[in-house]
Amino acid sequence: MRSVWAVAMLLVSLSLLGPLLAPYDPTAIGLANRLSGPSGDNLLGTDALGRDILSRLLHGARWSLGLAFVISVLGLIIGTLAGVLAAQGGKVVDWSVMRVTDTFLAFPELIAAVVIAGVLGAGTGSLVFALTVTGWMRYARVARGIGLSLQTRGYVVQARLAGVSMASIAWWHYLPSLLPSLVVVWTGMFARAILGISALGFLGFGVQPPTPEWGTMLLDARIHMRSTPLQMIWPGLTVVFCVLAINLAGDTLRDALAQEEKQL
Amino acid sequence: MIRVMLGLGARAAVVLAGTAFATFALLWHAPGDPALAIALARFDAQVPPEVVEQIRAQAGLNAGFWSAFQAWIGPLLTGDFGRSSVTGREIWPDLVTAASYTFPLALAGLAIGLALSIPLAIIATRRPGGWLDRGAVALASLGAAIPTYWLGLLLILLFAVQLGWLPAMGARTPVHIVLPALTLGLGVAASLTRILRSGILEARSQAFLPAFRRRGVTPNDIERAHVAPHAAVPVVTVIGLELAFLLEGAVILEVIFARPGLGTFLVNAISTRDFPAVQAVVIVAAVIFVCVNLLIDLIYRVLDPRIGEHDA
Numbered sequence: 273m274r275s276v277w278a279v280a281m282l283l284v285s286l287s288l289l290g291p292l293l294a295p296y297d298p299t300a301i302g303l304a305n306r307l308s309g310p311s312g313d314n315l316l317g318t319d320a321l322g323r324d325i326l327s328r329l330l331h332g333a334r335w336s337l338g339l340a341f342v343i344s345v346l347g348l349i350i351g352t353l354a355g356v357l358a359a360q361g362g363k364v365v366d367w368s369v370m371r372v373t374d375t376f377l378a379f380p381e382l383i384a385a386v387v388i389a390g391v392l393g394a395g396t397g398s399l400v401f402a403l404t405v406t407g408w409m410r411y412a413r414v415a416r417g418i419g420l421s422l423q424t425r426g427y428v429v430q431a432r433l434a435g436v437s438m439a440s441i442a443w444w445h446y447l448p449s450l451l452p453s454l455v456v457v458w459t460g461m462f463a464r465a466i467l468g469i470s471a472l473g474f475l476g477f478g479v480q481p482p483t484p485e486w487g488t489m490l491l492d493a494r495i496h497m498r499s500t501p502l503q504m505i506w507p508g509l510t511v512v513f514c515v516l517a518i519n520l521a522g523d524t525l526r527d528a529l530a531q532e533e534k535q536l
Numbered sequence: 537m538i539r540v541m542l543g544l545g546a547r548a549a550v551v552l553a554g555t556a557f558a559t560f561a562l563l564w565h566a567p568g569d570p571a572l573a574i575a576l577a578r579f580d581a582q583v584p585p586e587v588v589e590q591i592r593a594q595a596g597l598n599a600g601f602w603s604a605f606q607a608w609i610g611p612l613l614t615g616d617f618g619r620s621s622v623t624g625r626e627i628w629p630d631l632v633t634a635a636s637y638t639f640p641l642a643l644a645g646l647a648i649g650l651a652l653s654i655p656l657a658i659i660a661t662r663r664p665g666g667w668l669d670r671g672a673v674a675l676a677s678l679g680a681a682i683p684t685y686w687l688g689l690l691l692i693l694l695f696a697v698q699l700g701w702l703p704a705m706g707a708r709t710p711v712h713i714v715l716p717a718l719t720l721g722l723g724v725a726a727s728l729t730r731i732l733r734s735g736i737l738e739a740r741s742q743a744f745l746p747a748f749r750r751r752g753v754t755p756n757d758i759e760r761a762h763v764a765p766h767a768a769v770p771v772v773t774v775i776g777l778e779l780a781f782l783l784e785g786a787v788i789l790e791v792i793f794a795r796p797g798l799g800t801f802l803v804n805a806i807s808t809r810d811f812p813a814v815q816a817v818v819i820v821a822a823v824i825f826v827c828v829n830l831l832i833d834l835i836y837r838v839l840d841p842r843i844g845e846h847d848a
Contacts, residue, residue, distance in 0.1 A: 371547070371551070372554070374550075375550070375551045375554035375558070378552075378554075378555060378826055379821065379822055379825060380779075380780040380781075380784045380821065381780070381784075382784040383783060383784055383802070383818075383821060386802070386803070386806070387559075387562070387814060390803075390806035391563060391566045391809075391814065393567055463681070471684075474683075474788070475788065475791060477806075490685070490689070494689060497692070497697060498697055501697070508682075508690070511683055512678075512683075515680075515683075516681035519677060519681060520677065
């Protein structure tokens with residue numbers, strides 16, 4: 273569990289403090305010093321407009337990690353509401369909610385996100401909308417599954433017979449049982465959101481220049497692959513590092529959860 | 537079984553109808569004037585307002601939402617995807633050409649993924665927890681964290697730019713498929729290895745296997761008759777899940793490797809705001825996806841008869 277906290281602290285501090293640690297302004301253009309390799313002044317070199325790559329990576333953390341956090345939490349809220357609604361609402365509601373979930377699941381998420389973000393016009397708002405709309409279904413499935421199994425538990429039945437409202441039952445009885453599993457799903461979706469943001473940015477449908485974002489940086493770097501291949505390595509490595517750390521933290525959480533369930 | 541198939545079929549139909557409606561609604565409410573976009577794409581210069589209005593009438597954009605939806609979905613049900621609003625060409629033939637580039641890429645990716653992951657999983661599970669096993673798991677975790685497009689760029693950098701062994705851009709010769717297919721295949725292999733590995737380990741822990749062993753059934757026979765079929769079930773499901781990855785990967789990799797295909801077609805259609813073409817790609821992708829999943833659901837039930845007959 274200590275490793276999970278370490279990863280969480282690292283990512284939070286990277287997105288909060290990253291911009292403060294950056295040695296230069298990430299959008300400051302210096303054409304005299306363009307496409308330079310790593311040096312004492314620019315630890316990771318500069319891009320095609322002479323902007324410091326390290327500074328752009330550090331500022332980009334706020335966009336890439338921050339937006340991924342927003343997207344995954346929005347998905348968590350929407351998906352949990354849908355799942356709990358399906359579990360509590362009876363057969364007809366359940367059927368309709370799950371068919372809507374199926375419809376959204378029936379399509380490769382990234383392609384749907386590309387279509388939505390592209391059609392709505394490139395920009396941060398469309399990006400968040402596109403990835404949220406395509407990223408809530410897993411939460412809904414998990415929440416519904418656990419919710420249905422709670423439906424027949426003694427304390428839930430008693431609460432219902434005592435006249436406690438659906439909303440209160442959902443809040444006081446469902447949420448505490450759902451949260452551990454949902455958090456595990458959330459780590460996976462957080463990692464997916466980072467990948468999704470960078471993929472859309474790479475295709476030009478994401479965060480728009482000159483804002484530094486890891487995927488957009490890769491798009492810029494791609495053209496200069498022959499002359500300065502290193503420029504393309506850094507943003508990619510950063511994405512891989514973050515996603516890997518989150519996935520491993522998620523695995524640890526899942527194992528801890530499974531252990532706890534075994535003990536019960 | 538017939539009831540199950542009917543249930544699954546009905547579910548697929550609902551999903552497809554939902555996708556069609558959602559796509560149309562999204563494009564209908566998209567910001568910007570579609571008639572103006574078409575005019576700009578066709579004439580590439582200042583267009584007088586009368587021409588824009590003429591295009592609007594021609595493209596049926598004056599109609600209300602529901603009549604426009606009917607005008608689109610009616611011909612679609614008979615297989616008519618209409619014409620591109622930018623080029624005026626029929627969409628279906630172009631879509632078939634694009635698919636003829638995407639399908640081989642996706643299949644080659646899947647084949648490479650299976651060819652890499654099956655031996656790797658078998659070797660890894662020979663001694664669970666050993667260094668080979670841990671290495672395979674680490675590789676798989678790393679593979680799951682690498683964005684497909686970045687892996688593609690790295691492979692271009694290594695094999696095309698530095699070594700000059702393989703061509704990277706376009707699809708002129710069959711050799712051009714190697715790099716994108718390898719990129720896809722490595723991604724597929726990462727997730728397949730993980731799932732195969734846990735599938736094999738789970739199959740080995742079945743409660744009745746020690747009984748067979750004590751009765752003198754050879755380990756090889758146990759592996760062949762009891763472990764392999766059990767481990768095969770998740771693989772079939774996973775190929776269904778991988779389909780999403782293959783399609784997504786193909787879309788992005790086609791852009792990177794400048795290959796013609798459904799991905800390039802889609803991205804071009806979005807950039808030129810050619811909405812009939814966008815709709816067509818989305819519908820075709822949804823049909824492929826739903827049909828393959830339906831098929832996999834059925835295979836799954838045949839492979840493992842314990843899977844509920846009643847839950848469809």
